[in-house]
Amino acid sequence: MERNKKEYAVRIIKILEEDYGHVKCALNFSSPFELLTAAILSAQCTDERVNKVTENLFKRYKSVEDYANADILELENYIKSAGFFRNKGKNIIKSAQMVINKYNGDVPQTMEELLELSGVARKTANVVLVSAFGKSEGIAVDTHVIRIANLLELTEYDDPVKIEKDLMKIVPKKYWINFSFMIQTLGRRICKARNPVHVFCSLNKICPLLQK
Incomplete structure (x- = not known):
């Protein structure tokens, strides 16, 4: 784990942007x-x-x-x-x-x-x-974000509100909107709760779980 969590968080974001920078809300809606x-x-x-x-x-x-x-x-x-x-x-x-x-x-x-x-x-x-x-007053924390934020050692909490507070301290505000989308997409496609596909994970070289 890098000492500076803000730099570490930005590093994660930059890596994820290459694969998931384009993703949007997965829910369908018209209003x-x-x-x-x-x-x-x-x-x-x-x-x-x-x-x-x-x-x-x-x-x-x-x-x-x-x-x-x-x-x-x-x-x-x-x-x-x-x-x-x-x-x-x-x-x-x-x-x-x-x-x-x-x-x-x-x-x-x-x-x-x-x-x-x-x-x-x-x-x-x-x-x-x-x-x-298109407004960001916080970071949406769902089950994927809870799980992956802990795996990446960005937080040590299970409570969504406490996790959001931790993430808001280290994730620059300009990334708040896309951060959740990217983590959620990673969770759905690669870093699944069951049978995660580590070999295809773009974070596999810095993920603390894989460095132990």
Whole structure:
């Protein structure tokens, strides 16, 4: 491990940019509220599964008003395969109602306001801010980022909020938007939780796990 974690973090980023610098949000959406909905559904669910769910969901519900007035049982039926569908269904409807009642139907564009919505934690808020509005108020920390940030010894925590704080200290702000995308893509394609493909990992020469 290099002594200067900021330099180490930038080195990681520069290497990843060669392979994953072009990647964007893996969730499919055509409006900020669709992204918010997909991000809520993505909790403890793969993006691939969420995209399958939203393919039909977004055909049925076209506007924020559609979600706000949705029949909970019907909505649950659409999102069932995403897991935890009862809580997610309630959160989607409540968030839609709040967006209408408090923000005139527009998804808010600040971390503070997004965190007031049902089912929205910092990871979800970061995803919406970055991919819907091009804003970076933090670093989205999902299961891939949790696992790989620990493997790379960028943090020693398992808690997403503490990990985000660690990463925000060492990752320059200009990279906050792309950092999560690149780490997540690395996690999906190469550095998998099960059977990681070390030989094809662009970080294999500096990864602490492989240097031991």
